[in-house]
Amino acid sequence: MVQQTNKINQYASLSLLAAASLLSACSTFQSKPAPAPAEPVVARVINEEPPVVTAKMAAARDSLSQMVALQDRLYRIAGPLLINNADLCRTQARNLLGFTAKNKYSYTGEFVDAAQAVLNYGDRLEVASVLAGSGGARAGLRKGDGLVAAEGKTLPTGQNAETQAAGILGPLVSGHQSLNLIVARDGRNQALNVPVTRACAFKIDIGNSDNINSYSDGQRVMITRGMVNFAHSDEAIAYVLAKDIAHNVLGHAATTRSAYTVGSIIDNLVSVRPDLTMLIGTAGVKPMPQELDAAADYLSLYMVARAGYSLDHAHAFWQRMAGQYPATVLNGYTANHPAVNYRLSVIDKTIAEIKGKQAAKKPLVP
Template sequence: MVQRNTNNRFGGLSLAAAASLLTACSNFQSRPTTPEPPPAVVTTATEGAPVVTAKMAAARTQLAQMVALQDRLYRVAGPLLINNADLCRTQARNLLGFTAKNKYSYTGEFVDAAQAVLNYGDRLEVASVLSGSGAARVGLKKGDGLVAAEAKTLPTGANAETQAAAVLGPLASSNKVLNLTVARNGANQALKVPVTRACAFKIDIGNSDNINSYADGQRVMITRGMVNFAQSDEAIAYVLAKDIAHNVLGHAATTKQAYTIGSIIDNLVAVRPDVSMLIGSAGVKPMPQDLDAAADALSLYMVARAGYSVDGARAFWQRLATQYPATVLNGYTAVHPAVSFRLAAIDKTVADIRNKQAAKKPLVP
C-alpha cells in the first residue's frame, strides 16, 4: 500500500481497525512528528490575559464546526459498521470503539483551538465513542483521559498517538475485553471495555463544499457539502453505506483508482485543503454502472440491518441526480452517472428487503 502523508489534519473519525490509533496497530498520525509550537499570543500592556486574535477565533470556530460534523458521522456510521461485520467478511476487525486525541493532534493555530474549544492538553482524551460499541455500552465518555490499559501506563505528549497505538493495537486484536483506566472528574476510574467486531473502514469528514463522497478501499469520506445536502441522518447513512459497500466489493482496486481517490481523501481531511485539486473531475473516472448497482444493492442491506429505513433511498438518489447532474463536475453524479440503471437496482433491492422483513427472513443479499 502506498504510504500517504496525513499531516495537518483535523483528525478524521477513526472507526476501523486498519486505520485508527485506538482500534488497531497503525502508523496513522494527524500531526507532524515534531509538532509546531502554538501561535504567538498577543497580550496587552496592562493585563496578562491573552488576546484572542481574529485568526485564532476563526480557527476555533472552524474546529468546532468540523468536530461537530465528525461526531455526527461517527454516530450515523456506528450501526452500519457494527451490524454489518459479517457482510464485510475479511474486512471486519476487532476494535475498541473510540478515538482519542490531545493538543498535538492539531497544528499551527489549531493547537490553540484544540486547547480552547476541546480543552485538550498533553494527555490523550476520548474524542468520539462509536455508537453501539462495547465502549459505549460500558459508559466510556467523550473527554475521558486515557491513563492505562491492562495496567500499562499510556503515553502523553507529542508522540502519544503513535505510542498508544503500539500498546492498544495488539490488545484489541488479542483480547475480548480491555481493562482500561480513565481520568474523569478528577479521579481515576476502571472500565472493562468489550472489544467490538466491526467493518474495518475509517470514516472521514471532507473539508470541502462539493457534493461528493469517496471510497479508496480502506476509507470512506463524505464531504461537508454532501452532509449539508443530505440533511437527515438516514440520507447520510445511504451515502456512507454506498461507499462502505464499494470498499467491501473492492471497486477502487478493480477500477485502479485507489491511489487517485486516496490522494483526494488525504487532501480534503487537511485543515486547509487545496481545492484546486478538485477542478474538473479531479482525475476520478466514472464508476461502471454494474459496479455501482452492485454497491447500491449491498448498501441497502447494510442500511436495513443498521436499523435505518430503505424507503427513502430512491427519492434521495434521484433528488441528488436532479439537483447535481453529471454535468456538474466534481459532484457525486459526475462520477456515478448511471442514475436510471442504479434506480432500477435500488427498486429491486428494496422490494427484496421488504419481502424478507415481512417473512422474518435473515437480511442477507
C-alpha cells in the same frame, strides 16, 4: 468538568498576566510625566494589537468546532452500519474498542491553540468520539475521558501519542475479549472494562469541502461537508455512507480507480485547511462502471436495513441528487456515479427483495 474548568481558568490567568505585563512595560517606558495618563495608551495598544490575533483564533475555533460537530454526527450515524454488518464486511472486519482519541498535537499551526481552547485538549490523549453500540459505549466511556493506561500499560502522551497508543492497543484488542482501561475523569482516575466489538474496520471522515461528494479508497470513507448538508437527514447520510462502505467491501477502489488518487483527495480534504485546487476538473477520479455501482447499491441497501434505517426514501434521495447535481457538475457525486437510471432500477428491485424478506421474517442476507 472540573478538569475542563481548571484549564479554562489557567487560560484566563495567563491572559490576565499578559495584560498586566503589557501595563507594566508601557508605564516603564514613560520617561517623564505626560499630559495623558498611561492607562489610555495601554488601552489603545490592547485594542489595536490583539484583535488581529483574536480574529484569527476565532476563525480557527469556529472551523474546528464545525468539523468536530460534523465528525461526531457521522460517527453516530455510522455506528450501526459498521457494527451490524461485520459479517458482510468479510476480511475487513476487526475487533475494535469503538472510540477515537486525540490530543492537541492531532492538529497543526493555530489549530493547536484552538484545540486547547475549544476542546480543552492537552498532551494526554482524550476520547474524541464513541461509536454508538460499541463496547466503549456499553462500558460507559465518555467523550473527554483521558487515556491513562490499558491492561497495566501506561499510554503515551505528547506528540505522536496517537500512533504510539495504536501500537499498544492493537495487539491487546486482538488478544482479549475485553480491555481494562484507566481513564482520567473529573480530576481522578477511573477503571473501566471495555468489551471488544466486532465491526467493519473502515475509518469514517468528514471532508472539509462544500462540493457534494463522497469518496472511498478501500480503507476509508469520507463524506464532504457539502454532502452532509445536502443529504440533511441521518437516514440519507446513512445511504451515502453505506454505499461507500459497500464499494470498499467489494474492492472497487482497487479494481476500477486509482486508490492512490482517491486516498490523496481524502488526505487533503480531512485537513482543517484543505487545498481545494485539487478539486479542479475531475480531480483524477474516473466514473464508476454501472455494474459495479449497482453491485454496491445492492449490498449497501442490505447494510442500511440491517442497521435499522428505513429504505423508503432511498430512490427519491438518489434521484434528487442526480436532478440537482447532474453529471455535468464536476466534482459532484453524479459525475463519479453517472448511471443513475440503471442504479435506480436496481435500487427498486433490491428494496422489494429486502421488504419481502422482512415480511417473511427471513434473515437479511444478500
